[in-house]
Amino acid sequence: MKSRIAVFSTLIFPIVILAGCSNNPTPSTPSAGQSAVAADPLPSWNDGPAKQAILDFVKTTTDKSNPKFVPPEDRIATFDQDGTTWVEQPIYSQVLFIFDRVAELAPQHPEWKTKMPFKAIVTGDKDAMAKFTLKDIEVLMAVTSTGMTAEAFPPIVKDWWAKAKHPRFDRPYSEMVYQPMLELLKYLRDNGYRTYIVTGGGQDFVRSYAQTVYGIPPEQIVGSALDTKYQYNKDGQGVLMRDPKLALNNNYGGKAEDIYLFIGRHPKAAFGNSTGDQQMLEYTQAGGGASLEMLVLHDDATREYAYGPAQGLPDSKVGTFPQSLYDEAKAKGWTVISMKNDWKQIFAWQK
Amino acid sequence: MKSRIAVFSTLIFPIVILAGCSNNPTPSTPSAGQSAVAADPLPSWNDGPAKQAILDFVKTTTDKSNPKFVPPEDRIATFDQDGTTWVEQPIYSQVLFIFDRVAELAPQHPEWKTKMPFKAIVTGDKDAMAKFTLKDIEVLMAVTSTGMTAEAFPPIVKDWWAKAKHPRFDRPYSEMVYQPMLELLKYLRDNGYRTYIVTGGGQDFVRSYAQTVYGIPPEQIVGSALDTKYQYNKDGQGVLMRDPKLALNNNYGGKAEDIYLFIGRHPKAAFGNSTGDQQMLEYTQAGGGASLEMLVLHDDATREYAYGPAQGLPDSKVGTFPQSLYDEAKAKGWTVISMKNDWKQIFAWQK
Numbered sequence: 001m002k003s004r005i006a007v008f009s010t011l012i013f014p015i016v017i018l019a020g021c022s023n024n025p026t027p028s029t030p031s032a033g034q035s036a037v038a039a040d041p042l043p044s045w046n047d048g049p050a051k052q053a054i055l056d057f058v059k060t061t062t063d064k065s066n067p068k069f070v071p072p073e074d075r076i077a078t079f080d081q082d083g084t085t086w087v088e089q090p091i092y093s094q095v096l097f098i099f100d101r102v103a104e105l106a107p108q109h110p111e112w113k114t115k116m117p118f119k120a121i122v123t124g125d126k127d128a129m130a131k132f133t134l135k136d137i138e139v140l141m142a143v144t145s146t147g148m149t150a151e152a153f154p155p156i157v158k159d160w161w162a163k164a165k166h167p168r169f170d171r172p173y174s175e176m177v178y179q180p181m182l183e184l185l186k187y188l189r190d191n192g193y194r195t196y197i198v199t200g201g202g203q204d205f206v207r208s209y210a211q212t213v214y215g216i217p218p219e220q221i222v223g224s225a226l227d228t229k230y231q232y233n234k235d236g237q238g239v240l241m242r243d244p245k246l247a248l249n250n251n252y253g254g255k256a257e258d259i260y261l262f263i264g265r266h267p268k269a270a271f272g273n274s275t276g277d278q279q280m281l282e283y284t285q286a287g288g289g290a291s292l293e294m295l296v297l298h299d300d301a302t303r304e305y306a307y308g309p310a311q312g313l314p315d316s317k318v319g320t321f322p323q324s325l326y327d328e329a330k331a332k333g334w335t336v337i338s339m340k341n342d343w344k345q346i347f348a349w350q351k
Numbered sequence: 352m353k354s355r356i357a358v359f360s361t362l363i364f365p366i367v368i369l370a371g372c373s374n375n376p377t378p379s380t381p382s383a384g385q386s387a388v389a390a391d392p393l394p395s396w397n398d399g400p401a402k403q404a405i406l407d408f409v410k411t412t413t414d415k416s417n418p419k420f421v422p423p424e425d426r427i428a429t430f431d432q433d434g435t436t437w438v439e440q441p442i443y444s445q446v447l448f449i450f451d452r453v454a455e456l457a458p459q460h461p462e463w464k465t466k467m468p469f470k471a472i473v474t475g476d477k478d479a480m481a482k483f484t485l486k487d488i489e490v491l492m493a494v495t496s497t498g499m500t501a502e503a504f505p506p507i508v509k510d511w512w513a514k515a516k517h518p519r520f521d522r523p524y525s526e527m528v529y530q531p532m533l534e535l536l537k538y539l540r541d542n543g544y545r546t547y548i549v550t551g552g553g554q555d556f557v558r559s560y561a562q563t564v565y566g567i568p569p570e571q572i573v574g575s576a577l578d579t580k581y582q583y584n585k586d587g588q589g590v591l592m593r594d595p596k597l598a599l600n601n602n603y604g605g606k607a608e609d610i611y612l613f614i615g616r617h618p619k620a621a622f623g624n625s626t627g628d629q630q631m632l633e634y635t636q637a638g639g640g641a642s643l644e645m646l647v648l649h650d651d652a653t654r655e656y657a658y659g660p661a662q663g664l665p666d667s668k669v670g671t672f673p674q675s676l677y678d679e680a681k682a683k684g685w686t687v688i689s690m691k692n693d694w695k696q697i698f699a700w701q702k
Binding site: 073150203204207217218219221225227228229230231237238239240247252253254256257260261262263264265279282283286 | 424501554555558568569570572576578579580581582588589590591598603604605607608611612613614615616630633634637
């Protein structure tokens with residue numbers, strides 16, 4: 001579908017900031033006692049324009065008497081994952097998976113002790129890891145995620161998942177999900193929306209845990225995808241083999257293209273946090289009628305991270321949110337979510 | 352995803368039999384008065400092993416006390432289209448669409464009168480059309496189905512749809528659907544199965560009418576797919592342009608690969624009618640547990656068509672069903688549906 005040349009660039013590349021995560025977790029001040037308004041579907045959201053935009057959108061599109069009513073079959077909401085539904089700093093979870101997997105496989109590969117890029121991981125050389133090229137990542141991905149059947153991969157991810165912890169917060173990744181976004185996913189589903197993850201990350205990687213983490217089934221995960229090949233094994237059984245070639249690069253324009261490929265229509269709501277999501281939001285709005293486009297701005301270094309460079313926040317190679325995207329959002333009526341101001345609580349365990 | 356070289360071969364190629372459709376419709380003898388058993392969900396199916404296999408499968412997989420119970424989220428059934436849910440002889444409907452579209456566009460292209468392959472269509476030269484090469488079809492497809500936005504294509508298909516008639520039966524294609532398969536689709540859905548079309552035909556072509564004809568939404572149509580490119584038009588608006596490159600060749604092993612890509616798991620039931628569906632059925636069975644695999648054998652020249660060459664039926668370049676596939680079905684416990692014996696009624700209008 002997409003170029004196989006620009007392989008894993010936006011998917012996996014920004015590991016250069018790997019060594020930059022020295023902040024200790026700083027517990028947020030407890031949020032003011034929630035007044036337990038029974039009807040509030042978004043208790044982790046502060047009152048403000050972001051929360052109001054969501055409530056207005058749902059009210060408008062589910063009210064049959066409203067000219068912008070959306071019939072149930074067209075209620076589709078697409079969410080970017082990394083940086084939108086969970087933390088993406090200091091390193092994408094999938095890159096961490098690849099590094100951890102190399103370390104796990106290393107005893108079977110004594111030659112890796114002296115062979116780059118494996119050597120850097122095996123010896124824990126963070127400076128060398130920070131200099132990995134795209135080619136290095138492709139080599140690492142090939143040995144950790146391909147050359148096996150489609151069935152063999154998810155258990156490997158699940159094993160990793162059970163052990164992996166976020167480098168800064170020292171919590172399992174299942175606890176690194178944004179509580180406000182879990183509430184939003186549920187609120188939309190409760191109102192007849194089908195929620196999709198549309199991620200630059202690996203489709204099969206995300207499918208391995210998405211039902212558990214987000215309540216989203218495999219067919220509603222659209223991501224960057226490797227080619228598979230249907231082959232007959234030595235017993236004459238047909239199997240799908242994972243090939244080290246990228247079939248779908250689900251970033252930038254690829255998100256709009258793949259939404260069309262998988263879903264066949266414009267979403268009514270889309271949520272992202274970076275330039276990789278820009279075209280998905282544009283494509284959503286281009287469907288006409290009522291629509292909701294939101295971008296998460298990471299402006300809370302205390303409770304999560306702060307990066308942009310929109311609004312003068314520090315630049316980052318993970319999930320770049322430039323001022324130009326911020327300006328497009330304002331010009332087009334998209335809503336920018338300030339994590340600092342709009343989210344009462346970010347993680348479920350942060351009180 | 353798939354090779355872009357074997358472009359439209361199985362999708363569109365078998366037009367060589369175009370001229371071979373000289374049979375006039377022969378009304379079937381009216382079926383014996385249906386005894387209107389209120390509970391029969393499959394009234395167009397004769398009692399027999401095919402109908403029984405369906406009833407047994409649904410009973411088994413929806414009974415919580417049965418060890419082969421299938422939870423609702425895994426109830427996925429995939430249907431080939433051409434030759435499985437509607438007629439594919441004497442020419443795939445999509446090829447007819449392409450030919451009709453060329454004829455419609457011809458007045459704007461006076462040069463086509465002397466330029467092959469257009470000339471053959473414009474002048475109605477069936478002998479020349481029967482000799483079209485793969486390259487010819489690609490050229491025709493490019494001018495009729497690409498170089499436009501994604502939004503521009505479905506209305507063209509719908510316009511054609513409103514006018515097109517089957518060459519032999521002189522009925523709109525909406526009436527060329529097999530009544531027993533409509534009942535089967537509904538019966539499965541009534542029992543919690545999500546029904547997908549998994550077709551070698553063009554995904555966007557089928558999506559244009561599938562909701563109306565089959566009650567199946569766009570996201571449950573998986574087909575051969577052209578590439579689209581997200582581009583900005585002169586007004587700065589993002590649009591998806593249809594590119595004359597095949598992104599997914601959804602035939603043979605491609606069906607298993609694309610089911611994995613789109614749905615992320617093995618179906619529990621799969622229905623086909625040719626070698627192009629073989630791997631889809633194998634992949635379904637490979638999921639383990641209860642599963643249902645069925646192949647439609649076209650053995651009713653009177654009410655529909657008869658072709659194989661399984662069971663000594665005439666060979667055909669559309670929907671080939673060789674004896675080897677028949678043997679595989681028997682060996683693996685797949686059910687072969689005899690249109691002649693298993694279907695009381697084929698089309699809704701045939702009494």
